[in-house]
Amino acid sequence: MKKGWYIYVIIIFIILIPKVTYAENKLNSQNNSINIGNTTEDVIDTEAIFEEQESNFGIKDFLNETNKYVPDYFKDLNISKIFSDATSGKINNKDILKKILSLLGVEITNTLKILINILVIVLIHSLLKAITDSLESTNVSKIVYYVQYILIVTVIMASFSDILKNITNTIEDLVGFSAVLIPLLITLMIFTRQYSNNNSFRTNITFFNRIYRKFNKKSYNASCFYNSSIGNSF
Amino acid sequence: MDDVIKIIGIGLIALILIIIIKQYRPEFALYISLIAGVLILYLALDEISNIINLLKNITQKSGINSEFLGILLKMTGIAFLAEFAISICKDAGEGAIASKVELGSKAIIVSMSIPIVYNLLEVILKVLPA
Numbered sequence: 325m326k327k328g329w330y331i332y333v334i335i336i337f338i339i340l341i342p343k344v345t346y347a348e349n350k351l352n353s354q355n356n357s358i359n360i361g362n363t364t365e366d367v368i369d370t371e372a373i374f375e376e377q378e379s380n381f382g383i384k385d386f387l388n389e390t391n392k393y394v395p396d397y398f399k400d401l402n403i404s405k406i407f408s409d410a411t412s413g414k415i416n417n418k419d420i421l422k423k424i425l426s427l428l429g430v431e432i433t434n435t436l437k438i439l440i441n442i443l444v445i446v447l448i449h450s451l452l453k454a455i456t457d458s459l460e461s462t463n464v465s466k467i468v469y470y471v472q473y474i475l476i477v478t479v480i481m482a483s484f485s486d487i488l489k490n491i492t493n494t495i496e497d498l499v500g501f502s503a504v505l506i507p508l509l510i511t512l513m514i515f516t517r518q519y520s521n522n523n524s525f526r527t528n529i530t531f532f533n534r535i536y537r538k539f540n541k542k543s544y545n546a547s548c549f550y551n552s553s554i555g556n557s558f
Numbered sequence: 559m560d561d562v563i564k565i566i567g568i569g570l571i572a573l574i575l576i577i578i579i580k581q582y583r584p585e586f587a588l589y590i591s592l593i594a595g596v597l598i599l600y601l602a603l604d605e606i607s608n609i610i611n612l613l614k615n616i617t618q619k620s621g622i623n624s625e626f627l628g629i630l631l632k633m634t635g636i637a638f639l640a641e642f643a644i645s646i647c648k649d650a651g652e653g654a655i656a657s658k659v660e661l662g663s664k665a666i667i668v669s670m671s672i673p674i675v676y677n678l679l680e681v682i683l684k685v686l687p688a
Contacts, residue, residue: 437621444620448613448627452634455609459641464663468633471671474678475626481681488685 374411383407398423431490438483445476506531561601568597588650595642626674633667 378384390403401423409415449472456465510531513519572594576587610631617627640663647656 441620441622444616444622447616448630451609451613452630456634456637459637463660464637464640464667467664467667467671468630468637471633471667471674472630474671474674475630478674478678478681479622481678481685485681485685 398427434486435483438479438486441479442476442483445472445479449473449476503534506534561605565598565601568594568601588646591649592646595646599642629670629674633670636663636667636670639663 459465580587644656
């Protein structure tokens, strides 16, 4: 045993010696090789590999499709360039973050413009009121005051109409999204054997109501009332 | 500062002249008050034009329709001129003519405000659902 511990130490030492390994390069191209000493090493053509992977996974088609919709929201953004920068490790996170924040701030800038318009009109109104208050006959100055007030209300109503438009667009998007999910819900209910009970009735009514509304838009109010009354009774 | 002193001076001088002349020729008192009013308005015209230019610059920079500002300024001007005429008529003892001038100026102001009211109605109709 005393002599045996030499063997154990030698075995452990051999196991713990760090081994250097090299990755093997496999390329089909015959020209991609360099000479290092007496050996010939294959050089990796990264661009060819990226292009091959892009075509295999359909990334190019995806990028082309994305570039159609990006100008609607970001005017000076090139998704293909961002992708190529990301693959080479040179991605600029600050610019992307700025553009995302600018997208979130669109509504705020629009509202600020309307707010500034209202402030300017109120300022003009206060100036003119200060001037017309000195008139002896108050009736005429009152009429001028009312007209100025109507102008302020007009600007506020214009901003209100913009807000209403945004709300209706958002509601339509939400309703459309929920309509897209209804077939998935019905499928899941069928697979979980929940379709035969009364929980599916409301889902069915909503789904068929959507289809019916598409072909018969005049009966929108009646079908909505029917849907809500029947749905609530269960 | 000079303009204020000029305006006050013209007003006081006109007042003294009217007091003196009213004893002998009361009809000339009306002319003196008319001339004094015109002179005072003429002196205040520079400052009024500065205010109007300021308002025009503000509306241009903010993007508000300058047509509305024009209408507002015209209405204010009409109110001032009507007030001038009404006060002279009342000073002359002609209250009936003063009330007619007031009525006429009100009608003109209301007719000038029609584009603004029409614009408001259009915006309200746009907001209402179809």
